[in-house]
Amino acid sequence: MSPEAIYLWTTLSGLALILLAHRLGGKTPILSSIGYLSLLLTLSIIVRGVSGLVGLGSSVTGLSILLVFYMKGRHSIFEDLIVDTLASIPPILVSTTDIVRLYIYWEIMTALLISAISARVERGSVSAGLKYLLFCGAGSLIALIGLVIGVQESMSTDIRVFLDKSSITARILLLTGLGAEASIFPLYMWLPDYYSEVNPLLAAMISSWITPVSGFVIGELASFNHGSAVVIATLASLSSLVGSIAAYSQKDLGRLLGYSSISHTGYITTASALGGPLGLSSSLLHALAHSLAKSPVFLLAGALSEKSIDVDTLSSIGGRASSFTVVASSLGLLGLPPALTFWSEILILSSLGNSPAYFTLLAVSVIASAGYSFKLLYTQAGKKSIIELGRLSIIPLALAVLSIALSIAPFNILGYFLK
Incomplete structure (x- = not known):
């Protein structure tokens, strides 16, 4: 499977799970978003190449942003989806x-x-x-x-x-x-x-x-x-x-x-x-x-x-x-x-x-x-x-x-x- 396909299917699956997590409520949305970007980071280290380096950086930045949002008491579906998707697009784009x-x-x-x-x-x-x-x-x-x-x-x-x-x-x-x-x-x-x-x-x-x-x-x-x-x-x-x-x-x-x-x-x-x-x-x-x-x-x-x-x-x-x-x-x-x-x-x-x-x-x-x-x-x-x-x-x-x-x-x- 090409790096583009790996990142694309990971993104689509991850965003679907995040949407489901927000319907379930509780701490599930927080765990799902952090888990998704952690998976993106791990995949980037494994895939390597241009997309791997870009994916590593964007996932680290995304995790940092989400953690600050959560520390401020903010974890709405909008912030989760926008940050997770913005972190996912760069490695797809370069691959x-x-x-x-x-x-x-x-x-x-x-x-x-x-x-x-x-x-x-x-x-x-x-x-x-x-x-x-x-x-x-x-x-x-x-x-x-x-x-x-x-x-x-x-x-x-x-x-x-x-x-x-x-x-x-x-x-x-x-x-x-x-x-x-x-x-x-x-x-x-x-x-x-x-x-x-x-x-x-x-x-x-x-x-x-x-x-x-x-x-x-x-x-x-x-x-x-x-x-x-x-x-x-x-x-x-x-x-x-x-x-x-x-x-x-x-x-x-x-x-x-x-x-x-x-x-x-x-x-x-x-x-x-x-x-x-x-x-x-x-x-x-x-x-x-x-x-x-x-x-x-x-x-x-x-x-x-x-x-x-x-x-x-x-x-x-x-x-x-x-x-x-x-x-x-x-x-x-x-x-x-x-x-x-x-x-x-x-x-x-x-x-x-x-x-x-x-x-x-x-x-x-x-x-x-x-x-x-x-x-x-x-x-x-x-x-x-x-x-x-x-x-x-x-x-x-x-x-x-x-x-x-x-x-x-x-x-x-x-x-x-x-x-």
């Missing part, structure tokens, strides 16, 4: 070999993001949802046009045949249309507003795996043709620079982390498009490293509020656990040791050694990220310690520690999953 199924999974992902922002019916969230629908709806239509043209030209839905025999027009339409989901320049403008309005706990999953994996898939598809790769890498590297610069001026934490995600997804897309085998493996490592750096901050925000908080509010959270988490995440977003992003960014830049223009753009973007990273770091300099999170700070701390622990053996991670 499919059929371009039509890829497009279907992409649209399911779009529907999930609309559902996530629709949970809060407020003026800001409605506006952010409409902006997302406008950009990604238009992108889906453009991608569909490219898909139809390409299938007619190639007479096949196999991804490799499609990319080999379709015209440059079909490929560019497909890839740029899908690029709205990956926040590729100039289609990124929906993302900061979205992250500002969606529940931070759900934003943790979207920023960690949905947006970066979208960028990885687009870059990998573009890598089959040099012309397509150059177009996508150019747009993605511009995204990384714009995101790093724009993040510094943000006062809202969700918007700051949103622009940061635009930047880091740009690294992933550029490396996977032009970096060859090293670019593909390093971009996957960076997706994992980025998730472990960013999701802890979103989890801290989600422990406090149902929507985004001001950056300065981080200085009001008491306790050494939260301080360590913010410091570790800040270093991770900047790409300094001992964070795992230190290694992933070095590998990404190394993969672009034969593309000096893109190497330079990403290097400048990494340097520019110091602005917003130190902005987060400085919130811990004059802490007021007004808010106590107690046990809610344990899960973000665990992810921050995991990021440092994995930085000891980054090549072992790649060797296990991608050999």
Whole structure:
């Protein structure tokens, strides 16, 4: 059975059992959701490959989010289904070999993001949802046009045949249309507003795996043709620079982390498009490293509020656990040791050694990220310690520690999953 089939049938079976568990009530829903994501994590370790590495990361993030929800006394069917499905989509997306199924999974992902922002019916969230629908709806239509043209030209839905025999027009339409989901320049403008309005706990999953994996898939598809790769890498590297610069001026934490995600997804897309085998493996490592750096901050925000908080509010959270988490995440977003992003960014830049223009753009973007990273770091300099999170700070701390622990053996991670 192919990895795609394994993940797809596991997802469908798991979601059906979760629905049944909610009908039974009691503690059954909690146990079923945690059990499902634990199974997804175990399968990912066994399956290995690209889908295994992605599935490992998305299931760890999903488990962390659910645990924070449960610690807050929240375990509704909506949160369980949305988190479990968001965690399941990335490994399915990277394992499919059929371009039509890829497009279907992409649209399911779009529907999930609309559902996530629709949970809060407020003026800001409605506006952010409409902006997302406008950009990604238009992108889906453009991608569909490219898909139809390409299938007619190639007479096949196999991804490799499609990319080999379709015209440059079909490929560019497909890839740029899908690029709205990956926040590729100039289609990124929906993302900061979205992250500002969606529940931070759900934003943790979207920023960690949905947006970066979208960028990885687009870059990998573009890598089959040099012309397509150059177009996508150019747009993605511009995204990384714009995101790093724009993040510094943000006062809202969700918007700051949103622009940061635009930047880091740009690294992933550029490396996977032009970096060859090293670019593909390093971009996957960076997706994992980025998730472990960013999701802890979103989890801290989600422990406090149902929507985004001001950056300065981080200085009001008491306790050494939260301080360590913010410091570790800040270093991770900047790409300094001992964070795992230190290694992933070095590998990404190394993969672009034969593309000096893109190497330079990403290097400048990494340097520019110091602005917003130190902005987060400085919130811990004059802490007021007004808010106590107690046990809610344990899960973000665990992810921050995991990021440092994995930085000891980054090549072992790649060797296990991608050999």
